Every structure is written in C-alpha cells, then in structure tokens.
Amino acid sequence: MPRKPRPANLEKSLEALEKLVVQLEQGDTSLEESLKLFETGVLLTRQCQQALQDAEQKVDILIGEQITPFVLEKNAVQDTAKDATETFDG
Numbered sequence: 001m002p003r004k005p006r007p008a009n010l011e012k013s014l015e016a017l018e019k020l021v022v023q024l025e026q027g028d029t030s031l032e033e034s035l036k037l038f039e040t041g042v043l044l045t046r047q048c049q050q051a052l053q054d055a056e057q058k059v060d061i062l063i064g065e066q067i068t069p070f071v072l073e074k075n076a077v078q079d080t081a082k083d084a085t086e087t088f089d090g
Contacts, residue, residue, distance in 0.1 A: 021041070
C-alpha cells in the first residue's frame with residue numbers, strides 16, 4: 001500500500017508534489033514505483049485542492065462579515081439623510 005503523505009499545510013504539500021514530479025520526470029524509476037509516486041501525487045493534489053477550497057471558503061466568510069456591517073451602515077446613513085431631508089422639507 002502506498003504511503004499517504006500528510007504535510008501540515010498547502011506549501012508543504014506543493015513542495016512534496018514538486019519533488020515527486022521531478023522524480024517522475026527523471027524516468028529512472030520502475031513502473032511499479034512510478035505508479036506509487038503517481039498515486040501519492042494524486043493524494044497530494046487532492047490535499048492542495050482541499051486546502052485551497054478551505055481558504056476560499058474562509059475568505060468568503062470574512063468578506064461576508066465585512067460587507068454586512070458596511071451595508072447596514074450605508075442604510076443607516078441613507079435613513080439619517082432621509083430624516084434630515086424630511087426635517088428641512090417639513
């Protein structure tokens with residue numbers, strides 16, 4: 001059974017994937033070893049994709065948290081301006 005890589009973060013996964021690609025490109029590994037390396041590469045790629053999806057989701061959440069108060073503030077400013085206009089009109 002191929003060893004499953006467990007790098008701690010995206011950068012380590014990418015570094016391991018780059019080393020693996022270099023090793024495969026050299027062409028001096030057996031077919032069996034190449035298949036094991038390829039399988040490890042697929043696992044690393046999935047880890048990278050998951051890390052990127054997690055980061056994207058976190059950014060979306062953070063942006064959403066920042067935008068919501070701004071929109072509320074903007075509405076509050078509009079309401080205040082409307083109240084002020086009514087005061088001068090009335």
